Amino acid sequence: MSSKKNWFFMSAIVSTVIAARLIIAAPQQTTALAGEENAHYAKKAKYVFYFIGDGMAMPQINSTEIFKGTLSSKDPMSKDKLNFTVFPNQGMQTTQSANSFITDSAAAGTALASGHKTANDVLGVDPTNAIKFKSMAEMAKEKGMKVGIVSSVSIDHATPAVFYAHEPSRNNFYEIALAMGSSGFDYFAGGGLLSPTGKKKDKTDALEIAKQKGYKIVNDQNAIMNLSKNDGKVIAIQPGLANDEAMQYEIDRTNQLSLADFTSKGIELLDNPNGFFMMVEGGKVDWAGHANDAATSVHDVMSFDNAIAEALKFYAKHPDETLIVVTGDHETGGMTIGFAGTKYETFFNKINKQTLSYEEFDKQIKTYRATAGEGGGNLQDWLPVLANEFGLTELTAYDKERLSEALAQSMIEPKKRIKDEQTYLLYGGYEPFSMTVTHILNQKAGIGWTTYAHTGVAVPVFAQGVGGEMFQGYYDNTDVAKKMMSIMGLKFQQ
Ligand SMILES: [Zn+2]
Known part of the structure; x- marks a missing residue:
């Protein structure tokens, strides 16, 4: 009897607490309750920028600051901050x-984008491909916001694709391209598509299908810069793309x-x-x-x-309604200072003496190979090039030995090269001469690398x-997505 009484008493308290919570929450449904999963942030961000530096972690950021500082000042110890490294709020993820402490870009x-873990290679679904994870971009679109996806690599690459596609493999490029056309998102821009007509090149062009779905497709610099709001949904592809439908490296642009x-x-x-x-x-940055x-x-x-600087200009006009989040998806290369x-x-x-990317330098090697051929080639031919294009003027006997090998x-020819352990550790499947040139230059600068893949650091x-x-x-x-959804008034879906 008394225990029943207690039960009624307790349940009355609980009901009262729940009711009180409902009353508090009712007018806005956004009151944050401390510790509650997916608690909604009280104030909503109307304009949200999500900047993701692929393969960009602290070593890449610190190196850029030291590089800028070294160039801009007579004080050799100066470090120039970047636009985002002075943001007032900073954390670590x-x-x-x-399935791995070392993520790939699809899982990261x-x-x-969705707040859910999945396995490497898997894009916007669970590892068994049974559950689709809705991204914040898809939720934002449903809510009536406009959505833009911009990338310096192909727009069907893993990082942009996680915001609009759901595929058991990141390499399902045709299916990803179709998902882009069906997304209803308002602005896709930067790189192109890796497989617009499918693996066998026998499917209807995904860009044609996107056009039928109302997208305007522009592939001309003036046309891109002249786009206006009247143009509706847009896919803007940089003309003259580099390898793999990506924009050029900044150093080559x-x-x-x-x-x-x-x-x-x-x-x-x-x-x-x-x-x-x-x-x-x-x-x-990843590549x-x-x-x-x-x-x-x-x-x-x-x-x-510099792209973040554009968001900051917008932020200056709408500081009370804008959120800018900048992060990376993982570190790449095991880069370090030292x-x-x-x-x-x-x-x-x-x-700073380097004037071109390894990718552009590879082209020179390919041309040289066409005449020198297997068993040919002389390092002497390259010494003036290494001086002019990489500032490598002081090479030791050991450097020259590595370069000659x-x-x-x-x-x-790349296809005929031996693929043994030593070759991989030295060159990682890249052009051996390019890789050795940048390794030697980086090492002289005091920059080390441990891998040709990603690393597992925060x-x-x-x-x-x-x-x-x-x-x-x-x-x-996963919390980065949950926090952003909360601030955008979107509901994280379990
Ligand atoms: Zn990545």
């Missing part, structure tokens, strides 16, 4: 996927549009009374990391930072604007 992107250009155009097209969500990926090319990496981080040969010193001015390897998060303080602390990559 762990990046492991559902799925976490950053001449008069082509920059990531900042695509970002400012996006802001212009997406700005509307219902707000917008725009994801901008700096995709080639430069895979190739262990530090100069190319820092130039791409600077290009990414090398055995340079001990406690760095010489970042040395990488690599040059000999590069004179063999990645920093920088936030400014509405709800920015939620990004302080040390959390998981």
